[in-house]
Amino acid sequence: MSVPVKKMHLNLFVLNTGHHEASWRHPETMPKSVTDIHYYTRLAQMAEQAKLDSLFIADALVLTPAIQHKIGGGLEPLTMLSALAMGTERIGLIGTVSTTYTEPYNAARMFASLDHISGGRAGWNSVTSVGDVTAINFGRERHPEHSDRYEQAKEFLEVVKGLWSGWEADALVADKQSGTFADYSKIHPLRYKGNYFSVHGPLNVARSPQVFPVLVQAGSSDAGKELAAETAELVFTAQDTLEHAKAFYADLKGRMAKYGRHADELKILPGFSPIIGATESEAREKEAMLAELITPDFGLIRLSNSLEIDLHRYPLEGPVPLEDLPSIEQVKGQKARFEMLVDMVKAEQLTIRQLIHRTATARGHYTMVGTPEQVADVMEQWVKDGAADGFNVMPPYFPGGLEDFVGGVVPELQRRGLFRTEYSGRTLREHFGLKHPDAQPVVTTT
Amino acid sequence: MSVPVKKMHLNLFVLNTGHHEASWRHPETMPKSVTDIHYYTRLAQMAEQAKLDSLFIADALVLTPAIQHKIGGGLEPLTMLSALAMGTERIGLIGTVSTTYTEPYNAARMFASLDHISGGRAGWNSVTSVGDVTAINFGRERHPEHSDRYEQAKEFLEVVKGLWSGWEADALVADKQSGTFADYSKIHPLRYKGNYFSVHGPLNVARSPQVFPVLVQAGSSDAGKELAAETAELVFTAQDTLEHAKAFYADLKGRMAKYGRHADELKILPGFSPIIGATESEAREKEAMLAELITPDFGLIRLSNSLEIDLHRYPLEGPVPLEDLPSIEQVKGQKARFEMLVDMVKAEQLTIRQLIHRTATARGHYTMVGTPEQVADVMEQWVKDGAADGFNVMPPYFPGGLEDFVGGVVPELQRRGLFRTEYSGRTLREHFGLKHPDAQPVVTTT
Numbered sequence: 001m002s003v004p005v006k007k008m009h010l011n012l013f014v015l016n017t018g019h020h021e022a023s024w025r026h027p028e029t030m031p032k033s034v035t036d037i038h039y040y041t042r043l044a045q046m047a048e049q050a051k052l053d054s055l056f057i058a059d060a061l062v063l064t065p066a067i068q069h070k071i072g073g074g075l076e077p078l079t080m081l082s083a084l085a086m087g088t089e090r091i092g093l094i095g096t097v098s099t100t101y102t103e104p105y106n107a108a109r110m111f112a113s114l115d116h117i118s119g120g121r122a123g124w125n126s127v128t129s130v131g132d133v134t135a136i137n138f139g140r141e142r143h144p145e146h147s148d149r150y151e152q153a154k155e156f157l158e159v160v161k162g163l164w165s166g167w168e169a170d171a172l173v174a175d176k177q178s179g180t181f182a183d184y185s186k187i188h189p190l191r192y193k194g195n196y197f198s199v200h201g202p203l204n205v206a207r208s209p210q211v212f213p214v215l216v217q218a219g220s221s222d223a224g225k226e227l228a229a230e231t232a233e234l235v236f237t238a239q240d241t242l243e244h245a246k247a248f249y250a251d252l253k254g255r256m257a258k259y260g261r262h263a264d265e266l267k268i269l270p271g272f273s274p275i276i277g278a279t280e281s282e283a284r285e286k287e288a289m290l291a292e293l294i295t296p297d298f299g300l301i302r303l304s305n306s307l308e309i310d311l312h313r314y315p316l317e318g319p320v321p322l323e324d325l326p327s328i329e330q331v332k333g334q335k336a337r338f339e340m341l342v343d344m345v346k347a348e349q350l351t352i353r354q355l356i357h358r359t360a361t362a363r364g365h366y367t368m369v370g371t372p373e374q375v376a377d378v379m380e381q382w383v384k385d386g387a388a389d390g391f392n393v394m395p396p397y398f399p400g401g402l403e404d405f406v407g408g409v410v411p412e413l414q415r416r417g418l419f420r421t422e423y424s425g426r427t428l429r430e431h432f433g434l435k436h437p438d439a440q441p442v443v444t445t446t
Numbered sequence: 447m448s449v450p451v452k453k454m455h456l457n458l459f460v461l462n463t464g465h466h467e468a469s470w471r472h473p474e475t476m477p478k479s480v481t482d483i484h485y486y487t488r489l490a491q492m493a494e495q496a497k498l499d500s501l502f503i504a505d506a507l508v509l510t511p512a513i514q515h516k517i518g519g520g521l522e523p524l525t526m527l528s529a530l531a532m533g534t535e536r537i538g539l540i541g542t543v544s545t546t547y548t549e550p551y552n553a554a555r556m557f558a559s560l561d562h563i564s565g566g567r568a569g570w571n572s573v574t575s576v577g578d579v580t581a582i583n584f585g586r587e588r589h590p591e592h593s594d595r596y597e598q599a600k601e602f603l604e605v606v607k608g609l610w611s612g613w614e615a616d617a618l619v620a621d622k623q624s625g626t627f628a629d630y631s632k633i634h635p636l637r638y639k640g641n642y643f644s645v646h647g648p649l650n651v652a653r654s655p656q657v658f659p660v661l662v663q664a665g666s667s668d669a670g671k672e673l674a675a676e677t678a679e680l681v682f683t684a685q686d687t688l689e690h691a692k693a694f695y696a697d698l699k700g701r702m703a704k705y706g707r708h709a710d711e712l713k714i715l716p717g718f719s720p721i722i723g724a725t726e727s728e729a730r731e732k733e734a735m736l737a738e739l740i741t742p743d744f745g746l747i748r749l750s751n752s753l754e755i756d757l758h759r760y761p762l763e764g765p766v767p768l769e770d771l772p773s774i775e776q777v778k779g780q781k782a783r784f785e786m787l788v789d790m791v792k793a794e795q796l797t798i799r800q801l802i803h804r805t806a807t808a809r810g811h812y813t814m815v816g817t818p819e820q821v822a823d824v825m826e827q828w829v830k831d832g833a834a835d836g837f838n839v840m841p842p843y844f845p846g847g848l849e850d851f852v853g854g855v856v857p858e859l860q861r862r863g864l865f866r867t868e869y870s871g872r873t874l875r876e877h878f879g880l881k882h883p884d885a886q887p888v889v890t891t892t
């Protein structure tokens with residue numbers, strides 16, 4: 001008697017022409033398709049045919065001069081996912097919305113609306129956004145401090161969950177005979193008063209199939225992990241090695257008990273960016289082809305940002321100037337990313353050009369090059385070793401890299417019994433084996 | 447030689463089960479479909495088959511206890527229209543977004559995104575929203591004063607137009623060879639600093655087919671008409687008689703010259719809600735059937751709101767208590783609506799119940815009962831007499847009232863040469879004969 005193997009979950013991270021920085025220069029990709037909904041629909045349908053749990057769209061609220069060398073300017077997630085809902089039937093649709101620069105009442109109704117439109121397939125990646133460059137698009141001079149952003153995120157989550165839970169399941173009556181459209185005693189105002197938000201409610205969109213979207217987070221700081229442990233149902237994370245991924249997994253799941261949550265109520269999906277070939281050497285050729293297309297101009301901007309120093313002043317073939325970098329305490333942006341880069345440089349004595357190449361593949365996420373079997377081996381190992389409940393799949397370029405994955409790796413995982421061959425559920429929560437929200441209205445008295 | 451007749455424009459105002467207040471109780475309507483995207487898709491497709499210029503979705507940012515007797519709780523406009531874009535090919539898609547309770551950067555990118563998704567079919571009805579009941583969902587205690595809201599609306603329009611115009615037509619290069627994705631000298635930041643909004647830009651969505659959505663307004667106050675004369679391309683308005691409609695039309699078009707605009711650059715569409723039957727008596731029967739379904743409970747709430755007095759304290763069969771009403775100066779809400787109701791009561795000596803019935807049909811918009819020919823006669827007359835450039839069609843109930851309109855009235859208008867028999871354009875601006883925006887980036891120096 002064989003013990004049934006634990007199935008893994010797969011999310012497709014849809015990003016322009018792919019996750020390799022140079023993917024838009026690849027002969028096969030169509031960079032002007034960033035605003036073409038039919039392009040994205042084809043990717044979504046491909047992922048759905050392979051029975052993936054979901055797809056995910058990242059978002060930022062700023063455009064920087066980096067667009068000179070870096071693909072951007074694409075669609076906004078909520079409008080895009082609403083359109084994708086019409087071209088697909090089962091796959092989950094996860095979009096990013098910022099808790100720092102959005103009104104929670106507006107976000108709540110848009111996600112409720114997306115959940116209706118998609119028949120219960122909505123997911124929300126809540127982020128606190130990045131940098132003063134974003135703040136200045138929203139009437140502020142400075143991006144709020146990290147801790148303030150997370151305080152605000154916490155309130156935001158309380159507000160939107162409260163709004164979504166305000167409609168009891170049988171509130172919408174629509175009784176033509178008596179002329180009662182809704183039972184207002186079953187639609188509860190929220191009357192939330194916080195430091196950041198005061199929202200009275202109730203929400204003006206009826207209860208949606210999932211009550212609320214699957215709650216996704218991707219924070220890596222202590223505050224981020226704590227908020228995820230308390231509230232998230234899905235976590236995306238960038239882990240560059242199996243060991244780091246295991247440590248992250250144990251850390252995050254370990255924080256859940258104190259919030260009365262079971263480890264299974266949150267699924268962790270590390271990013272995973274495989275370059276796949278029928279043979280190893282074919283895969284290596286694909287890797288080399290992409291590497292040749294890397295633009296050092298953009299790499300310099302990107303690394304100067306992450307390392308908070310102007311690398312243009314140093315020779316490209318010279319060493320990364322560790323001695324001139326700020327100390328970790330001085331870093332204003334993403335500390336985890338800064339540390340990862342410094343560790344990499346120290347361990348491998350990299351030149352600036354080498355560091356650009358090493359990090360052009362998938363922004364610090366795990367990358368590998370190999371055959372479908374080799375890729376499946378690694379995925380199997382990560383899940384068995386307690387490093388992942390599944391993966392955030394980040395094809396290096398579209399559609400080729402996705403075709404390689406769904407045509408080669410997915411069937412291999414299915415043969416091994418590690419991935420579904422059919423959808424059994426309808427909603428995104430059902431795909432991930434998450435329980436339906438136990439939505440209790442916040443009952444306040446006037 | 448016959449002079450070619452001026453063609454009219456037709457917009458379908460999509461609203462739940464229809465514009466008659468009791469439509470949701472009509473045996474044919476499906477009130478639980480308010481959250482069903484497939485229901486709306488069918489209506490949109492019906493309108494598109496009849497070659498209508500556009501459809502329009504209204505919006506409010508609040509839910510009140512009136513939902514007990516009044517249909518509500520439906521989808522949010524931008525997500526809904528993005529989904530409808532996928533089920534249609536030519537019809538314009540106009541959505542309402544508030545300038546009082548939305549971040550302009552977010553609104554700008556969502557509309558740009560919708561314009562991409564729909565291939566240039568987006569329109570935006572900008573409104574300033576209503577009442578303290580809305581304010582309390584957005585961290586405020588009071589809805590801003592009318593004049594402040596319009597000041598803010600004006601700034602909001604400047605910001606979003608500036609953001610949309612910031613991308614020159616050939617900014618997105620995507621030159622794989624040189625590694626240049628965009629020509630940043632052709633993507634202009636806005637650097638807007640106003641009293642309500644400070645937005646740096648540039649927008650992070652590439653220039654869309656129409657550059658920006660068709661700008662729609664529906665204000666009826668002096669400030670509203672002034673803003674429309676300066677900026678709007680389409681105006682919806684509620685006019686209860688031909689005379690009122692002519693006066694409004696002449697007034698609004700007359701205000702445009704001082705902004706250097708030609709009268710043709712703005713189209714005026716009064717609301718029009720016909721109850722249509724193959725014979726006049728069949729139409730009367732349909733009217734009577736709907737009238738019977740009116741719920742006085744909701745009528746009382748609605749009129750108490752508009753007249754700013756609690757009508758529950760007066761007998762339903764007694765006269766409307768004109769002597770107890772506030773004076774027009776004291777009215778806090780929509781003054782135009784208040785005046786229209788008072789005029790109606792004075793002219794016809796109505797009881798409360800009669801006023802409820804008279805106003806249940808389409809909230810003060812022009813309503814009529816008749817055959818397709820009679821309906822077409824009125825429409826023809828309004829356009830010829832300079833009262834309208836077309837109509838905001840408000841079927842009393844869906845889908846029946848729309849079927850009657852597209853099956854009976856549209857063919858009759860087409861026979862008379864008053865309405866297109868085929869789309870000639872692709873974008874919403876083309877349908878309405880509006881010129882493509884002459885988008886000049888706001889060039890500021892640092």
Ligand SMILES: Cc1cc2nc3c(=O)[nH]c(=O)nc-3n(C[C@H](O)[C@H](O)[C@H](O)COP(=O)(O)O)c2cc1C
Pocket residue numbers: 057058059060096126127128129130217218219220221222223224225236237238271334392
């Ligand atoms: C897979 C993945 C996707 C992410 N997507 C976004 C995004 O779309 N928008 C965003 O502002 N941040 C995004 N982030 C950043 C995280 O939300 C978070 O800000 C970052 O990991 C730093 O962690 P911290 O906020 O806890 O300091 C993403 C991170 C990961 C790992």
Ligand SMILES: Cc1cc2nc3c(=O)[nH]c(=O)nc-3n(C[C@H](O)[C@H](O)[C@H](O)COP(=O)(O)O)c2cc1C
Pocket residue numbers: 503504505506542572573574575576663664665666667668669670671682683684717780838
């Ligand atoms: C056809 C039509 C549609 C409207 N749609 C909306 C709407 O969706 N949301 C809203 O808040 N107001 C809507 N309004 C109200 C107007 O935007 C405006 O507030 C009202 O006519 C009062 O005019 P004023 O704001 O200039 O005082 C609509 C008005 C009309 C005539």
